[in-house]
Amino acid sequence: MLVVFDVDGTLLDSQHAIVASMAEAYQLNGLEPPSREQVLAVVGLSVREAVEAISLDRPDHPIDAIGLAFKQSFNARRRAAPEADPLYDGALDVLKSLAAREGVLLGIATGNSRRGVDRFLDTFGVRDLFAATQCADDAPSKPHPAMLLQAAAQAGVPAEDMVMIGDTTFDMMMARSAGARAIGVAWGYHPTDRLLASGAERVISSFGELDTALGFGPLEVRAPAAAE
CATH class of the missing domain: 1.10.150 (DNA polymerase; domain 1)
Incomplete structure (x- = not known):
């Protein structure tokens, strides 16, 4: 996934x-x-x-x-002030937890520029957690599905095995257009009713709800790579 x-x-x-x-x-x-x-x-x-x-x-x-x-x-x-805009509560923990799960890859799809994506990844030390990063420099603007379809190709995952997590109607519509699942977050910039109307299967109110929303059970951590 x-x-x-x-x-x-x-x-x-x-x-x-x-x-x-x-x-x-x-x-x-x-x-x-x-x-x-x-x-x-x-x-x-x-x-x-x-x-x-x-x-x-x-x-x-x-x-x-x-x-x-x-x-x-x-x-x-x-x-x-690269750290003036903080991560939301629980964001870093959920990224690390998901990245450790067997069979799970992480991606980014943002209207930000490549420069902005690189600054985000490096400021918070999360570059190695992501298998795919797509941005405004790579594809048409959301809600066009190209960012997600390219992310799926970059990660080697079929679009139907992809989930988009976002706070705007553009994220939800993009996911549906790409044939992916869509989960909204309630702490962002568009209200819950609009997220649901634009295709979100559900809207979570904290990152603590994400594992359940994704259908995960207890954490299954990837085995470390064998030393050469």
Whole structure:
């Protein structure tokens, strides 16, 4: 089984950096910044698609310039304080526990950039836990299924043996389009009723519920590789 996680809003509580960076991007382009609610509603989309959604009724907005300013602001914040956006409670423990299970591989599918994914993996020391990492630089924006289909191919797992864990409707729709299972998390940026309506088979309220949601029993740890 391949268990694929979204990053922002699922593993990482990054809402403050995202909202602040988007506000700065609009201000730098002489525009009124969007509200927190507007920004969080599009978290999960790739940057261009997110800006297009925020500026949907303003065709005069310079989408590319706003997107570039957002990336520069967001990356500057992450460089200045890479651990300012914390992991959610239980995230690191559940990643390590799942990675130790026999027959389980882990993946990432995020609207973040490759630079952002690499920074996340290295900041929290989890690079070796993931068999597949897909991001906005690799595929069309969520909810297009390409990220998940590529993650399945990268890990050598059929799509029907894959589960997407995410906090947005885009994650749930992407999973269903790819033929994968979809499990929502209640602590992210989209409400539970929308997650269920967009295809989540269930929504968990803590990482402690994930093993049960995935259908796992007691932990079966992989045997260590034999020394050469």
